[in-house]
Amino acid sequence: MRLLPLLGVGLWAVPLLWNARARETPMSHAVLYVFGVWLLLVVAAGIMAVMIGRRNSDTGEPGEADGPAMRF
Amino acid sequence: MATLNVLVAVCLAYVALLFGVAFMAERAALRGRVKWLRSPVVYTLSLSIYCTAWTFYGAVGYAARSGLEYLTIYIGPTLIMVGWWWVLRKMVRVGRAQRVTSIADLISSRYGKSTILAILVTTMAVAGTTPYIALQLQSVTLSFAAFAGTTEIAGVGNSRWTALWVAVGLTLFTILFGTRNLDANERHHGVVMAIALEAVVKLFALLAVGVFVVWGMSGGVGAMLEQIDASDIGSWQMQGGRWAGLIFLSAAAFLTLPRMFQVLVVENENEDHLRLASWAFPTYLMLMSLFVVPIAVVGLARLPQGANPDLFVLTVPLSQGQTGLAMLSFLGGFSSATSMVIVAAIALSTMVSNHIVMPIWLRVAYGGAKMSGDVRNLVLFSRRVAIAVVVLMGYIYYRFSGGGAALAAIGLVSFAGVAQFLPAMLGGLFWRGATRTGAIMGLITGFAVWTWSMLLPSFGTGEILSPQVFEAGPWGLGWLRPHALFGIDGLDPLVHAILWSMSLNTLVFVAVSLGSFPSPLERLQGAQFVDVFLHSARPQSWSGGVAQSEDLLIMAQRILGPIEAQALFRRAASKQGLVGYLPEPVPDFLNELERELSGSVGAATAHAMVGQIVGGASVSVKDLMAVADETAQMMEYSSQLEIKSEELTRTARQLREANEKLTALSVQKDAFLSQISHELRTPMTSIRAFSEILRDTDGLRSAEKAKYASIIHDEAVRLTRLLDDLLDLSVLESGQVNMNMRRGTLKDILDHAMAAAGGGKALPVQRNRENEHIGLWTDLDRLAQVFINLIANAQKYCDASQPELRILVKPGQAGGIDVDFVDNGSGIPHDRQEMVFEKFARVSDQGAGGAGLGLAICREIMVRLGGRITYLPGQGGGAFRVSLPGEALTTSA
Numbered sequence: 001m002r003l004l005p006l007l008g009v010g011l012w013a014v015p016l017l018w019n020a021r022a023r024e025t026p027m028s029h030a031v032l033y034v035f036g037v038w039l040l041l042v043v044a045a046g047i048m049a050v051m052i053g054r055r056n057s058d059t060g061e062p063g064e065a066d067g068p069a070m071r072f
Numbered sequence: 073m074a075t076l077n078v079l080v081a082v083c084l085a086y087v088a089l090l091f092g093v094a095f096m097a098e099r100a101a102l103r104g105r106v107k108w109l110r111s112p113v114v115y116t117l118s119l120s121i122y123c124t125a126w127t128f129y130g131a132v133g134y135a136a137r138s139g140l141e142y143l144t145i146y147i148g149p150t151l152i153m154v155g156w157w158w159v160l161r162k163m164v165r166v167g168r169a170q171r172v173t174s175i176a177d178l179i180s181s182r183y184g185k186s187t188i189l190a191i192l193v194t195t196m197a198v199a200g201t202t203p204y205i206a207l208q209l210q211s212v213t214l215s216f217a218a219f220a221g222t223t224e225i226a227g228v229g230n231s232r233w234t235a236l237w238v239a240v241g242l243t244l245f246t247i248l249f250g251t252r253n254l255d256a257n258e259r260h261h262g263v264v265m266a267i268a269l270e271a272v273v274k275l276f277a278l279l280a281v282g283v284f285v286v287w288g289m290s291g292g293v294g295a296m297l298e299q300i301d302a303s304d305i306g307s308w309q310m311q312g313g314r315w316a317g318l319i320f321l322s323a324a325a326f327l328t329l330p331r332m333f334q335v336l337v338v339e340n341e342n343e344d345h346l347r348l349a350s351w352a353f354p355t356y357l358m359l360m361s362l363f364v365v366p367i368a369v370v371g372l373a374r375l376p377q378g379a380n381p382d383l384f385v386l387t388v389p390l391s392q393g394q395t396g397l398a399m400l401s402f403l404g405g406f407s408s409a410t411s412m413v414i415v416a417a418i419a420l421s422t423m424v425s426n427h428i429v430m431p432i433w434l435r436v437a438y439g440g441a442k443m444s445g446d447v448r449n450l451v452l453f454s455r456r457v458a459i460a461v462v463v464l465m466g467y468i469y470y471r472f473s474g475g476g477a478a479l480a481a482i483g484l485v486s487f488a489g490v491a492q493f494l495p496a497m498l499g500g501l502f503w504r505g506a507t508r509t510g511a512i513m514g515l516i517t518g519f520a521v522w523t524w525s526m527l528l529p530s531f532g533t534g535e536i537l538s539p540q541v542f543e544a545g546p547w548g549l550g551w552l553r554p555h556a557l558f559g560i561d562g563l564d565p566l567v568h569a570i571l572w573s574m575s576l577n578t579l580v581f582v583a584v585s586l587g588s589f590p591s592p593l594e595r596l597q598g599a600q601f602v603d604v605f606l607h608s609a610r611p612q613s614w615s616g617g618v619a620q621s622e623d624l625l626i627m628a629q630r631i632l633g634p635i636e637a638q639a640l641f642r643r644a645a646s647k648q649g650l651v652g653y654l655p656e657p658v659p660d661f662l663n664e665l666e667r668e669l670s671g672s673v674g675a676a677t678a679h680a681m682v683g684q685i686v687g688g689a690s691v692s693v694k695d696l697m698a699v700a701d702e703t704a705q706m707m708e709y710s711s712q713l714e715i716k717s718e719e720l721t722r723t724a725r726q727l728r729e730a731n732e733k734l735t736a737l738s739v740q741k742d743a744f745l746s747q748i749s750h751e752l753r754t755p756m757t758s759i760r761a762f763s764e765i766l767r768d769t770d771g772l773r774s775a776e777k778a779k780y781a782s783i784i785h786d787e788a789v790r791l792t793r794l795l796d797d798l799l800d801l802s803v804l805e806s807g808q809v810n811m812n813m814r815r816g817t818l819k820d821i822l823d824h825a826m827a828a829a830g831g832g833k834a835l836p837v838q839r840n841r842e843n844e845h846i847g848l849w850t851d852l853d854r855l856a857q858v859f860i861n862l863i864a865n866a867q868k869y870c871d872a873s874q875p876e877l878r879i880l881v882k883p884g885q886a887g888g889i890d891v892d893f894v895d896n897g898s899g900i901p902h903d904r905q906e907m908v909f910e911k912f913a914r915v916s917d918q919g920a921g922g923a924g925l926g927l928a929i930c931r932e933i934m935v936r937l938g939g940r941i942t943y944l945p946g947q948g949g950g951a952f953r954v955s956l957p958g959e960a961l962t963t964s965a
Contacts, residue, residue, distance in 0.1 A: 008151050028297040030140055031365055038150065038358045045154045045351035053347060 007044075011037045076220050079399060086403055087241065090410075093269050094249045094262030101261040110261075110341040112348035118264050118335045119353050120271035122149055122326060123360055124204070125211035125409035126483040128274055131361065133382035135368040144315060146361045148322030150354040156346050159327065160336065162501055164346060166604050167337035171670050174423045175333040175493060181670075182500035182601050183508035184594035185679045190427035192512065193493060196519055197330045197423060198462065200489030201416050203482040205466025208409035209235045211382075215405050218383050218390070219398070239467045242413045243460050250418040251455045263414060264339055270407035275359060277404025281385055282363020284397055285370050289388075296366050303369040313567040321484070321570055324491035330419040331412065338419075413463065421458035429454040430677040448631060451673060485530045488570055492518035495578040499585070504598045506581070509588040514581025518573045526569040621654040622902070625946045627681060628665060631672050635882060638944070640668060649726075652905075653945055656722060737910060744911070744924075751794055755787035797925045801911065804932035811851040811936060815962060818891070819844035821852055822879065825859035835867045835895075836876050843881040846889060847962040854933045858941065861926045862893045862952050870897035870950065887958030892944060894951040905943045 127145060134142035152160065163178075172178045176197065180190035213234045249262040290296045326332055340346075371384030375391060385405065389398040433450065495514050499506040590598065621641075628637035638653055644664065645655035655661050662682060669678035762780045766772070772780075803809050819841060826837060848855070866877045877895045884890035900908055911928040927941075934941045938959060944951040 008147075008154055027139065027300050027303075027365070031297075031300065034140065034143055034147075035358065035362065038147075038354070041150065041154050042351050042354050042358065045354065049347040049350050 008037070008041050011040075078395075079216075079219050079402065082399055082403070083406065086406070087245075090266045090269065091245065091248075094245075094266040097265035098249065098262040112342075112345040113352075114264060114268045115335075115340065115345040116349040116352045116356070117268035117271040118339065119332075119349060120274070120356055121267055121331055121335060121411045121415050122329075123271075123274065123357070123408055124412040124483075125208050125405050126204075127360065128278065128405045128408040129211050129215065129382050129385055130483065131364045132368045132371065132384045133380070135364050136372055136381035136384065140365070141314060141318065142364060143361055144318035145322045146357040148319045148324075149326040150357055151319070152323050152326050153350050153353050156350045159498070159501070160346055161343065162604060163327070164337050164340050164343050166501065166601050167340070168343070169604060170600070171667050173338060173426060173670070174419055175328060175330055175497070176423045176427050177670075178333075178337075179493065179496055179500060179511065180427070182597055183496075183506075183511050184591050184597055186508050186512075187427070187431050187677075189508060189512055189515075190423075191431070192515055194420075194423040194427045196492065196515070197490060198420055198465075200486050201330060201420060202462070202465045202469050204486040205413055205416060205463065206470035207482050208413050209238060209466060209470045212238050212406060212409045214380075214383060215386050215402055218386050219402065235467060235470055238410075239463050242410055242417070243463045245410075246414045246417045246421075246459050246463075247456045250414065250421070250459065251452050260339065260418065263418065264335070267335075267411040267415065270411045271356075274404040274407045275356065277400045277407075278360060278363065278385065280397060281389060281401050282366060284392075284394065285363065285366050285388060289370055289374075289392065290366070296369075299373070300365060300369050303372055314564055317564075317567040317570050318484075321487050321491055324494045324574075325487035328490045328493040328497060329487075330423065330490070331416040334415055334419040334422075413466070417459045417462045420462045421455040424458040424462075425451055425454040426673050426677060429458075430673050434677065434681065448633060448672075451631075481530055484566060485526055488526055488566075488573065489519070489522055491570075492522060492573060492577055494574070495581045499581060500598070501601055503585075504595075504602050505585055505590075506598065507585045507588045507590045508594055510581045510583075510585030513584045514577045517580040518577025521573040521576055522569065525565075525572060529565065621657055622946050624657065624662075624665065624682075625653060628669065629946065631669055631681075639885070640665070648722075652942060658718075658722070733906065736907065740907075740910065748794075752791065755791050759784050759787050797929065801925055801929050801932065804929065804936060807936075809936065812853065813849060814852050816848055816850075816852045817844070818846040818848055818881065818889075821848070821856050822859060825856045825863060828856070829860050829863040829867065835863075835870065837863070838876065838878045840881070846881070848956070848960055849962045850937055850956070850960045851933075854937065858930045858933050858954060859891075861930050862954070865926065866893065866895045866897075866950065870895040872896045872898075872949075884955050887961070888939065888956050889961065891954045891956070892947075892951060893954070894944070894947050894949055896949045899947075899950040900943060902945070905945065908943060909941070 131142045131145070134145075166172065167178065170178075170181055172181060174194075176190045176193035179193050180186050183189050216234050245266075246263075249266070250260055286293065286296050290299055327336075367384050367388060368381065371379070371381060371388050375384070375387060379387060385401050386398055389395075389401060430451065492515060495518070496506070496511040500511070625637060625641055628640065631637075632640065641653045641655060644661045645652055648655050648658070648661075650656070666678050666682045669681060672678075673681070762784050766777065766780055822839065822844060863877065866875070870877070872895070875895065875897065877893060880892040880894065882890045882892065909927050909931045911925060930941050934954065938957040939955045942953050942955070944953045
């Protein structure tokens with residue numbers, strides 16, 4: 001969970017290295033790469049959110065929720 | 073022109089829809105259906121005010137000019153949301169625990185509720201946000217002009233009017249739904265619902281245009297990608313510094329923008345909502361940015377040279393004759409602009425009224441907190457004025473900056489300005505050693521560097537700073553050149569400004585914090601903020617004991633409103649085992665009160681107001697325990713002792729009071745016996761005397777006989793009444809009475825009571841008859857008896873030169889109603905308030921008569937009817953409250 005933003009920073013820092021290459025990176029590749037990372041992060045964050053929700057409701061820790069923990 | 077008219081019509085219909093949605097949401101919230109209004113989905117959608125018109129229109133323009141750099145603006149917030157566990161969770165928890173109302177409130181509250189810091193942050197936020205509002209107005213007018221088919225230059229005259237109308241409309245909407253009430257939590261259901269709707273509209277609009285461009289114009293994804301590579305922006309050209317710097321900047325701004333803070337923290341209903349938002353909001357951002365490049369590429373290829381790329385979202389569909397689609401996209405841009413302005417205006421107006429207007433008012437009005445009168449109107453009024461001023465400033469900025477390119481860069485300038493709050497805020501949340509002086513110095517340094525290297529140059533070379541300054545620095549000091557501070561040249565101006573302002577800001581903040589010493593209150597607040605997950609209850613800081621509960625009640629009524637304040641005081645009193653509205657001013661209660669007040673006027677002001685009455689705060693042993701861990705156990709032991717002894721003192725005081733009351737009762741009883749003997753003897757004596765005259769005197773004239781007989785009769789009636797009262801009371805007390813339950817309305821009972829008590833002649837009575845149409849199912853005669861008694865009492869005892877009685881009907885506890893009888897006399901002295909409902913109690917010895925049974929009977933009647941009657945202190949006169957239970961109300965009158 002805590003490592004997710006670090007992963008994001010790492011992956012999104014990769015484009016910084018492209019400038020060093022001799023041949024230019026085509027725009028379409030760049031677009032696909034950036035949005036690919038984005039999708040990965042979103043899915044990972046979604047899975048984390050569901051897991052935390054389960055853990056909270058299993059241990060009975062309400063997490064200040066005023067009802068049963070919401071599942072998504 | 074036909075399409076323009078349609079556009080205006082659509083636009084007005086859309087605005088009407090927004091008003092409708094906001095209105096319905098407010099209604100639903102009033103009826104208590106908050107649950108679905110505050111679902112995590114709505115929370116997530118409301119975060120989308122991050123996407124303003126600058127991102128809606130500007131992203132495409134940005135992409136057309138600089139390729140993928142626009143993505144940085146979305147990537148920063150994505151990282152923050154994905155990493156919510158680190159920062160956001162803590163921010164929201166602190167915000168809720170401390171009832172924070174704005175980012176200025178958060179920072180000032182963390183650093184010892186400092187007023188200076190609050191004013192500083194507020195000023196900076198206003199300075200940083202005004203250009204941004206101007207940008208929104210500009211985008212709406214530009215898109216309007218694009219539709220009207222006029223060129224930007226030719227349309228300047230018209231666009232001024234458009235901007236003005238938009239500004240006026242936004243001000244109205246914000247004032248209407250943003251300042252409806254002084255909610256203790258600063259939550260605005262209507263506004264949030266409206267911006268959630270706008271979020272859906274703008275996403276849908278942008279996706280629709282994107283789908284049209286990719287599949288309708290370019291023939292699918294594959295063809296689109298080829299077209300992208302073949303275009304002007306077909307290759308990756310990115311300065312590494314800008315890429316990293318902008319991601320950092322947008323992440324920082326996401327946390328510190330006043331409007332983002334408003335939706336992220338202040339409007340947050342439940343910490344749990346962050347979980348959905350942690351992945352759903354990044355998805356929203358991703359979708360918002362997905363079609364930006366295709367739109368930019370198609371716009372560059374199909375539209376004539378020199379077309380404004382900022383308007384491609386609008387002009388591409390227009391050029392294809394897709395008026396409907398263009399209209400949708402106009403609504404999307406309109407939504408982006410309006411929701412940003414609304415929330416920003418609310419956030420700024422809260423800050424201005426809480427941190428600038430209220431402190432000044434507190435200082436100007438000497439001893440202000442104790443004065444009577446409602447202060448809520450002042451707060452609401454100042455917020456309304458602040459909203460109007462903020463939007464007006466945006467408009468003025470728009471007029472004088474002349475629109476155009478100068479504004480395009482303003483978005484980032486504004487981001488960098490508010491990002492200066494970041495060190496003070498994060499330092500406050502994660503580092504106990506951060507001090508107030510450090511925060512102030514850091515903020516000033518960062519802001520100064522930002523102004524010099526970013527804000528002033530943003531107006532253009534030669535506007536405010538002359539070219540020489542850029543070349544050689546001010547007064548020839550080369551190391552102060554705005555774009556090359558300390559002689560380090562060759563950096564991108566933006567990266568340069570961010571680097572220097574943020575690093576100097578942080579450096580000064582840390583260095584001064586290490587070198588200065590925090591005050592005890594700062595230390596306490598620091599521990600509260602940093603360890604918010606360890607102990608969410610906050611330690612005490614009021615010495616208490618000397619405060620006057622009645623003064624506190626008077627003050628609280630003016631800020632929270634009479635109903636809420638009285639409910640709060642009653643709750644606190646019953647928690648302490650006391651009856652009535654005046655709890656003991658123990659530290660627990662004072663802190664709860666301060667927290668409630670800070671929800672309305674901000675932490676610093678609330679602290680100052682309570683301080684004016686209580687007479688200063690002190691840090692007790694228990695508080696320090698939270699800070700110092702090492703001797704925790706010893707401290708805990710001694711603090712427990714302290715609490716115990718405090719409790720004992722309080723119990724002793726309560727016992728003493730009870731004892732005093734008993735003694736007083738006994739004295740009263742003795743007094744009553746002599747009183748009652750006297751009361752019985754006086755009429756008896758005159759009856760005996762006159763009947764003897766009648767018996768023994770011969771030759772009385774018939775007129776004299778009649779006179780004496782009527783005296784005897786009157787005295788007998790008086791005796792009967794006295795005996796009736798006594799009998800009535802004893803029947804009521806023994807519970808052997810049958811209530812005669814009937815239907816009726818409150819209005820009729822009050823009318824009847826007023827007529828029976830001699831109408832409004834003896835004493836003018838103010839009533840609000842509209843509120844009195846309440847159906848009742850109760851013993852109408854008994855209730856009328858209570859009312860008659862209260863009105864008659866006011867007639868007898870109100871000692872004002874122009875006596876007057878107000879009868880107020882309000883919703884009460886647990887679905888019941890309260891009927892208050894408030895006169896303008898001197899009221900009942902504090903030490904007699906507990907006695908008035910006892911039998912034979914009389915407040916004054918001044919003639920007025922009566923055996924002192926009336927209120928005792930009233931109390932018994934109300935108990936039998938399931939309600940109660942209480943004395944209301946702090947109303948500026950004698951005041952009695954008759955509370956009827958919910959069961960006594962019927963729906964039909």
